[in-house]
Amino acid sequence: MGLSRLNGLNDDELVEELKEISRKCRVEIIKMVYRAQAGHPGGSLSEIDLLTALYATTLNVNPKEPKWNDRDRFVLSKGHASPGMYSILAEMGFISHEDLESYRVLGGVCQGHVDMKHTPGVDFSAGSLGMGLSFGLGCSFAAKFDGSNRNCYVMLGDGEIQEGSVWEAMMAARHHELGNLKVILDCNRIQNDDFVESQMRMFNIPEKWSSFGWNVKEIDGHDMYQIIEGMRWLNENNDLPSVLIANTIKGKGVSYMEDNPKFHGAAPNEEQYSKALMELGEAI
Amino acid sequence: MSDFAASRDGYGHALISMSEDPKLVVLEADLGKSTKSCWFREKFPERTISCGIGEQNMMLVAAGLASSGYKPFASTFAIFTERAFEQIRNGIARPNLPVHICGSHGGTHTGTDGSSAQSIEDLAIYRALPNMTVMHPCDDYSTQQLTMKLLNHNSPSYTRTARNKTPRIYEINDPRLEIGKGVLLKSGSDVAIIACGVMVSKSIEAAKKLSEMGVDAAVVDMHTLKPLDESLVYELASGCKGIVTVEDHSVIGGLGGAVAEYLSESKPTILRRVGVRDRFGESGQAEEMLELLSISTKDIIESALDIVKME
Numbered sequence: 001m002g003l004s005r006l007n008g009l010n011d012d013e014l015v016e017e018l019k020e021i022s023r024k025c026r027v028e029i030i031k032m033v034y035r036a037q038a039g040h041p042g043g044s045l046s047e048i049d050l051l052t053a054l055y056a057t058t059l060n061v062n063p064k065e066p067k068w069n070d071r072d073r074f075v076l077s078k079g080h081a082s083p084g085m086y087s088i089l090a091e092m093g094f095i096s097h098e099d100l101e102s103y104r105v106l107g108g109v110c111q112g113h114v115d116m117k118h119t120p121g122v123d124f125s126a127g128s129l130g131m132g133l134s135f136g137l138g139c140s141f142a143a144k145f146d147g148s149n150r151n152c153y154v155m156l157g158d159g160e161i162q163e164g165s166v167w168e169a170m171m172a173a174r175h176h177e178l179g180n181l182k183v184i185l186d187c188n189r190i191q192n193d194d195f196v197e198s199q200m201r202m203f204n205i206p207e208k209w210s211s212f213g214w215n216v217k218e219i220d221g222h223d224m225y226q227i228i229e230g231m232r233w234l235n236e237n238n239d240l241p242s243v244l245i246a247n248t249i250k251g252k253g254v255s256y257m258e259d260n261p262k263f264h265g266a267a268p269n270e271e272q273y274s275k276a277l278m279e280l281g282e283a284i
Numbered sequence: 285m286s287d288f289a290a291s292r293d294g295y296g297h298a299l300i301s302m303s304e305d306p307k308l309v310v311l312e313a314d315l316g317k318s319t320k321s322c323w324f325r326e327k328f329p330e331r332t333i334s335c336g337i338g339e340q341n342m343m344l345v346a347a348g349l350a351s352s353g354y355k356p357f358a359s360t361f362a363i364f365t366e367r368a369f370e371q372i373r374n375g376i377a378r379p380n381l382p383v384h385i386c387g388s389h390g391g392t393h394t395g396t397d398g399s400s401a402q403s404i405e406d407l408a409i410y411r412a413l414p415n416m417t418v419m420h421p422c423d424d425y426s427t428q429q430l431t432m433k434l435l436n437h438n439s440p441s442y443t444r445t446a447r448n449k450t451p452r453i454y455e456i457n458d459p460r461l462e463i464g465k466g467v468l469l470k471s472g473s474d475v476a477i478i479a480c481g482v483m484v485s486k487s488i489e490a491a492k493k494l495s496e497m498g499v500d501a502a503v504v505d506m507h508t509l510k511p512l513d514e515s516l517v518y519e520l521a522s523g524c525k526g527i528v529t530v531e532d533h534s535v536i537g538g539l540g541g542a543v544a545e546y547l548s549e550s551k552p553t554i555l556r557r558v559g560v561r562d563r564f565g566e567s568g569q570a571e572e573m574l575e576l577l578s579i580s581t582k583d584i585i586e587s588a589l590d591i592v593k594m595e
Binding site for chain 1: 341342344349374378
């Protein structure tokens with residue numbers, strides 16, 4: 001599972017490796033959005049530490065055979081945060097780093113929103129919020145019917161769970177006791193227009209999931225030690241559906257994007273681009 | 285054969301008939317007793333997924349199953365499939381996942397609940413989606429046969445069924461029934477009546493009365509609205525003076541819309557559309573509703589005569 005070169009490392013070594021992978025992914029995210037002069041850097045930067053750990057240590061997938069039926073599924077429900085996913089898919093070898101240049105370009109492998117018809121390694125065509133969890137339920141049912149131990153991981157955003165059908169899906173997952181369904185909630189506290197707090201207060205998110213009967217664990221979504229611990233926790237709990245609630249910072253890693261609603265869906269200009277790469281330790 | 289049957293029963297029978305396929309999964313949203321998926325649930329509870337009263341979730345659960353190689357058949361009332369329209373659009377049609385949706389109790393020829401439960405736009409909205417096949421068969425046997433053909437249909441579909449028993453049109457296993465092929469039930473040289481669903485039997489009735497008046501009307505069961513059997517429509521337009529479309533659905537975007545779109549581009553022909561004229565229904569008996577909305581046998585006859593009498 002994950003990247004074989006990371007097998008056998010102790011946690012300190014693993015965390016260092018993961019940090020370096022996610023740093024490289026952050027650089028690619030900035031490059032993609034800058035080149036396209038469009039896209040969603042904020043949510044890509046908030047999710048990328050989680051995606052890095054998920055792909056590099058946990059997900060049972062094979063870049064050489066992306067459609068292998070018994071693979072774990074990963075559903076990026078917040079599909080606008082596609083640069084994050086493309087960057088880790090390139091690191092894992094599902095697509096090439098050159099493919100990243102096709103982000104938002106006609107005929108490109110990397111569509112604006114993740115699309116299973118265009119990109120190897122993408123299991124769900126997203127873009128409309130609130131749909132991924134239900135789709136994930138379907139994948140989890142299929143695994144159960146197949147008698148397989150594979151899991152389905154779904155990443156949701158905190159703004160996204162304002163969509164009512166997410167709660168239909170939460171209820172249904174518990175009702176059907178889909179223990180192979182694992183949610184990672186990227187709580188970056190910002191949505192399209194503004195802070196979640198001003199758009200639609202979510203109040204106590206862990207309590208809400210808990211009251212729906214899910215296993216719940218809360219972590220710092222940028223502390224790689226807590227993230228790998230969270231991934232292990234997800235895989236140890238197979239009785240009921242589980243949610244890892246990750247508190248993150250939108251735009252994490254680029255100072256002027258951090259906690260800034262303006263960079264939910266905006267590209268950096270040339271000056272900002274240079275500054276971002278410098279902060280990410282990448283020479284232009 | 286027994287004379288009357290409801291097309292929704294055909295859906296229920298089809299699910300049982302397909303049960304040997306281990307990839308078949310049936311999804312319900314608290315209306316299995318109405319759509320008749322309950323018959324499958326009774327025999328195969330382990331392959332029936334209850335989604336509660338949650339259609340949006342149901343459609344995407346079905347999509348997830350289809351993405352993993354299963355063959356999901358999801359049903360609810362026609363009107364409530366529409367609640368999940370965007371899920372169907374973005375989650376099923378766009379990635380072209382073979383999810384088969386059945387909307388029962390379609391149209392106004394249904395119970396007496398009133399306009400909230402009378403879907404008169406379902407066929408139009410699903411026709412507009414790329415990759416979707418759209419059907420509205422007229423009796424239980426044809427519904428059963430056409431639904432069974434969906435098992436190996438590798439793209440999504442929407443099939444509308446009706447609640448009420450209406451005259452049975454087909455024998456069991458009629459070899460003429462193929463997805464995308466209309467069935468010429470009666471030939472005729474003056475005017476062609478193209479109908480779907482419960483209006484097929486009304487059209488046959490109308491053709492009989494027209495015959496008594498000396499008008500030779502063809503009747504076609506156009507059970508598939510998309511893809512439309514264009515060659516059959518062309519043939520009818522070539523052989524008759526004009527065409528009457530008949531549906532328990534809005535004249536906008538359904539069977540009448542499909543035929544009008546085709547003819548106006550490819551073979552301009554005199555056309556009358558019998559259907560709901562851009563309004564909602566109300567509570568009432570099914571037959572009363574057809575009269576109120578001017579989609580009864582009488583209206584079909586008048587439309588046909590209108591064409592025949594044209595200079």
